Amino acid sequence: MRLGFDAKRLFHNATGLGNYSRTLLANLRAAHPELECFLYSPKSSENAFALPFREDSGYVVRTATGWAAPLWRSFGVTRQLRRDGVKLYHGLSHELPYGLHRGGISSVVTIHDLIYRRHPEWYPTVDRWIYDRKVHHACREADRIIAISEHTQRDLVEFYGAPSERIDVVYQSCDPLFYTEADPAFPADALTRYALPADFFLFVGSLTPRKNLPLILDAYLQLPPADRLPLLIVGRGTRYRDRLMAEARYRPLHPLLRWIDDLDDNRHLRQLYRRARAVLYPSHYEGFGLPVAEALLSRTAVVTSTVSSLPEAGGPGALLVDPNRPEEMAAALHRLLHDNALRDRLISAGHAYAHARFGAAATTEALMESYRRALETR
Template sequence: MNEKPPFPLRLGFDAKRAFQNAAGLGNYSRFVLKALREHAPQLDLFAYTPRRKTELFPTFPTDRIKTPEGFPYQQLPALWRSYGLVRDLRRDGVQLYHGLSNELPTGLAAAGVRSVVTIHDVIFERFPHLYPWLDRQFYRAKTKAACAQADVIVAVSQQTKNDLIEFYGIDAERIQVVYQDCQPAFQSRISKENIEAVLAKYGLDKSELYILSVGTIEERKNQIRLVEAFAKLPSKDSKLVIVGRPTAYAQKLRQRITELQLGNEVHLLHDVPSQDLPALYQGARVFAYVSIFEGFGIPIVEALHSGVPVLAATGSCLEEAGGPGALYASPTDIEQMAGVLSQLLEDVPLRSQLISAGTQHVQQFSAKNIAKQLTEIYTEILP
């Protein structure tokens, strides 16, 4: 067995999303870097980003943030990220580079830098009609190249691992499943007064029960069927609150709400700042996430941390995210969805049981556990 290198290990990370994306891949990148800084202090971390929005990640040490230098990379940061970055890794003495968002720069192996890449999903392969043709070619080329180059592939769910094996024929032994947690804000209890203030901000009555759904308003997220299931509930004592960035699908959703005469019962909220989301979660009676397909399902984890029982869809990875803290329905079975929603709204002992089970389930996604798993991967592949 190879002798492991002495600590500290010097690691580089693709931090473009951490410093440029407020949600999604940005949250994942910040989560990984924060977890490693807190729970793996023996690692010396460098963050490489073409540009930096300081307000997104103000706690990361500025002397460990690296941006492109000189011509042409300052003018063409995408070129630096794909080709010029390796030179900087060698200059900084980086032993291993982790691409946190589906891609790696070329030339790592030739430069003597080991590598890990996180693949979040390959939904563009399973549902090609949802993506423009040119985008699919770009995503496929980038993902396949990164997987071919990486010493270890990290998949954010067993579903993503299975998809990489199915679509690209990757050896299962090269793929490690490492989950992620949500932002810490969802793990702290919010006062009743603060919850009521946030509800009032969005015109929601504090005395009314509501079902919450959070996610980009798009076809894959399946909000129209959720509205149709809501319309079938025997009791009209609750509201449905849908939070998310609108796409063209949002107009179809509004039209369906009008057809079902639910204009007073369904609230669509856009441009909700992240600091308001924990209160919206904790004020909800039920959380519903009926996406047709996902790579993992962080909104479910957010709901479980918030102490809210969940309706989730079968058919992808959402059972991994929700575990025993959720009930499940087919994303195409509106009657089944309605039945589960009715159960969750009316059965108090069931809700309590799910909340307790969900609280236990999400402990496996903790920053400490994830940092431990990633550190084991890093140390195992270094010579």
């Protein structure tokens, strides 16, 4: 059977939606090599992360011809899908092209989050309007809607009136290396490059207000000095970082903060997870919370928020804190520093939970079931 996929993010996004697209397709092809996968993108790319999809004969790449690239993705690609004999098209990032139903092509769309509806104050008006139009069209036209968490499913019902019986919850999987038990030595140059302390807490995420890094810093200020482990902060956002560091109340913490904004190798990231005392992820809102799942798979305890999808991502491997109460974060850090039995329980339970819920086998089978349901509606 021939399946089509919106591959713009796969070819051009190094993280986020790009990782979601690449992992989903790699897992799908590994489990079902009989499928023919057609990848549609306004243009291809020479990015190293997309190389396997350009070189594997199991993928056919189609790019825009004769159309302005942005218009082709929404309007021109349907004609190409019909020529290719595609039976089902999967929009991997919130949107579907027009005309699929008229062409007799079944459709599935993945909705990752509705942050722009839940927190409109975080987005410019024009961006909110564009996102809303695309998601509204996709939810109306898709034969099946994939939500990457139960929380996103509830948001779809609340904000768009999407019928819950047409929504399938299919969790996001992680890079395959996070599921291996092998623990290769950290390269010596990486140890020097990151200046790793012997013991540390770890934050992974873009440096934006939504990720809520100030909660961690405010919690540190409430801890006794002996409990203030170095904090490694992995993520990009120089402007926001500089703004935080300019605040007088955080100056006593400057010697404890290690900033890493150039990490682009998941092998190094996994080693950071495995060496950390715990991963701290007190975000105000997430559609899923990939760093939480990655940390659990790396056998690391997690402290995350009580809100949105994060309790789903953390399961029994996480301590949950109110993202607006630094005293709760401080208490969680103190417990992880002084209660090794608790930390061991979190690590064991979290690792088993993440393998069962976010593993390639479980997520790919749920994906295939969504495809079967979509095809049955045609």
